[in-house]
Amino acid sequence: MSITPEFLDELRHRLPVSQVVGRHVQLKRQGREFAGLSPFNKEKTPSFTVNDQKQFYHCFSSGKHGDIISFVMEVEGLSFPEAVESLAAQAGMDVPKPTPQQAEQAERAKTLHDVCEAACVYFEASLQAPEGRAALEYVRARGLDDATIARFRIGYAPGDRQAMRQALKDQGFDDAMMIEAGLVKKSEYGNKEPFAFFSNRLLFPVTDRRGRVVAFGGRLLDGDGPKYLNSPDTPLFHKSKLLYNMASARQYAGKGHTVIVVEGYMDVIAMARAGFEGAVAPLGTALTEDQIAEAWRIAGTGGAAPILCFDGDAAGQRAAFRAVERVLPYLQPDKTVRFATMPAGEDPDSLIKSGGKQQLLACLKQTEALVDKLWQMELQSRELTTPEAWAGLKAALGKRVATIEHAELQRFYADEMYSRVKDASYQQRQAKRGGNANAGGYGGSYSGGRRFGRGGVPLPPPVKPRKPVSSSPFEYRVILKTLINHPGLIDEYEAAVCDLVMGDPGLSTLRDQMIDVWADDPEVTAEALADALSARGLDDVLGRLQQGQGIEVLGFAKPSAPLREARKGLAEAFAHLHRKALGEELSQTARRFGVTEEASADDDIDRWRSLHEELDQARLTAHEGE
Incomplete structure (x- = not known):
């Protein structure tokens, strides 16, 4: 179509933004504007505004902004020409005439859409007719009620391969049209009539982004042939590009539903019935690059990462690994996928039937990131x-x-x-x-709930990541100096030192580089470690470890100190840091008592008591170690 700026201006003039948006969002007038809940994000307080005078909408929660055309494209998942055509119909305007070539293509596409829709109506009626009784019983045995059958427009292709062809011919559609739409195919014998592509199959209509029927997926009920069969590729349908249920999923994704890619038609239907309305599926093939791109488009900018859901058997895992290969080249910042794996022997349909919605939800909450799936993929076997x-x-x-x-x-x-x-x-x-790098989280062993390192020296309680304590980085310097002078202790204290949140960037870098050098050579000597850190440009930071604040009088931190003395001093330094952090959090919690609301104040009191008990235990531990 050939659309001029003047035509678009007239279209915007005829259709107020509030009228178009009001089809999807409940709006309430606020002065010169309208307000409502965002159609792009879940929210309880309206942040979405519409201004008819300025002809735009703005969503404060998502940052999206535009006119009636961009709104319809976003919410209904239409292309620009499709959105203009839809709005023009609402406004009673004729879209400018296309070129002769464009007109021919559009007319052919319209005719093909018409014949596909007519076929869908025929298949739906056949399912309810006497010849479809066995198919209908099969569907109901799978747990589908009449409302679900109608919603997904499930149908039946009769065994008589001339019945559908004749019914459509009676409506004015010729063989050439039906062949081009993939509904019938030519006989291999020149003197035979064309015959229906589908026979004795339960049919699932496949739609495009606008919800128009473009193809079918058929499940064989009995007899010979592949279990599932898709329509052949046509001018309207390429099975590697579309996803089953994509039009509906696009609508629900705009309302905050997560896009979940499952393996089959019945899985999609079961998911949707359980409330997971973002469910889609590839069309009988492994997930393709185009389908992954479509899943991202459905999810929308800023939406949750699509979840790729695979069966828990070996075939499901192979499919997941193939998906990793397909997705990797197209990753972008904030554009990724996550993976969910069903329990062994289950698919979404069977899991919902056996364990209900909550069982499936539990699986979907335990998704794996793509980076973890990649690691798992290469580590296997x-x-x-x-x-x-x-x-x-x-x-x-x-x-x-x-x-x-x-x-x-x-x-x-x-x-x-x-x-x-x-x-x-x-x-x-x-x-x-024979080392024990992970025992107790610090390389020591457990005994009666207390951590002990080599030589029986108590190890410190875990220093959980928190804001750096407000004092100078003296304790951090003591710890780093001791470890650099006694690298044999890094094995025991690696986790503890990595958990420290250092406010000094120089010390933080020194810590990271020290761990890196030691990880490459766990037998590194103190002299070799210092030389390696110096070679990495850390002379200034190393020099700071020797300066002021009494660090020079701490004998356990010196290279000449016996290892047992260094280990004991290091344990005391960590314990002191832990008590200090607890004390600061205790003080902060106490200060909040007078300024918080009643509900959160109760939480603060509980936390204050818990901190007191933890601090008392830390002090007791320190006393026992003396």
Whole structure:
């Protein structure tokens, strides 16, 4: 179509924004504007406004802004020409005539849509007719009621392969049209009549983004042939590009529903009946790049990442890994997918029937990020017992990551995979040496609820990540100096030192580099560790560890201190830091008593009591260690 700016201005003039938006949002007048709940986000307080005079809408919760055309495109999932055509019909305007070639294509597409719709109506009626009794009994045995059958327009293709053809011919559709729409096919024998593409199958209509029927998916009820059969590709339908239920899912995604990609038609229907209205499915094939892109479009900008839901069997996991390969090249910042795996032997349909909506919801809450699925994918079936095997894992991950086209995101993935390989290989080396890098979270062992390191020295309670304590970084300097001078203790205190939230960027960098050097060589000496840190440009920070505030009198931090003395001093430093953090949080909680509302004040009192008990226990532990 050939649309001029003048035509669009007239269209906007004839249709007030409030009229168009009011079809989707309940609006309430507020002065010169209208207000309502956002159609793009879930909210309880209206943040969506419409101004007819200025001919725009604005959503404060999502930041979306536009006119009637952009609104219809966003909410109804239409292209620009489709939105203009829809609005023009509402306004009683004729869209400008297209070129002869465009007119021919549009007329043919319209005719094909008409014949597909007529076929859908015929199939729906056939399901309710005597010849469809067995198909209807099958559907009801699967738990579908009449309302669901009608909503999804489920139908039946009779065994008589001339019945549908004749019914459509009676409505004025010729064989050429039905063949082009994929409804009938030519006989391989020249003297035979064309015959219906589907026979004795339960049919699920497939629609385009606007909800227009463009094809069918058929399930065989009995006899020979593939269990599922899709319409052939046509000018309206390419099975690698569309998703089953995409038009409905697009509407619900705009209302906050998460897009969930499942494996089959019945899974989609079961999900929708259970309230998961964002469910879609590929059309009998593995998920394609175009379908992944469509899932992202349905989810919309800023929407939740689509969840790819796979069965819990081996075939389901293979499908999940294929999806990882397909998705990786097209990742963008804030554009990703997550993975949900059904219990073994279950699919969404069967899980809902056996465990109800809550059982499925529990699975969907335990999704895996794409980065975790990639790691799992390359880790499976590998025996990582040699350096060559670890190098092979690293190379395979690098090859996968290299397919990510977004350069910055590729770097983030490369860093993450490098860290995982390094950490996993180190843990394996420690296990072989008989080390205990993870026991109790600190490399020690448990005994009666108390942590003890080597030599029987009590290890500190965990220093949970919190705001840095308000004092100078003296304690941090003591801890870092002790570990650099006694790198053999890093094994025991790695988790504790990594959990420290340091307010000093220099000390934080020194800590990270120290752990990095040690992870590459757990047997590193104090001299070699200091040289490596110096080579990384950290001389200034290393110098600060030796300066002022009495650090020079702490004998346990010196290189000459016996290891047992250094270990005990380090435990006391961590315990002191822990008590200090508890004390500060206790004071902050107490100060809030007079300024909080009653409900939150009760929570503060409970927290204050809990902190008191924790602080008393920390002091008792310190006293017992003396």
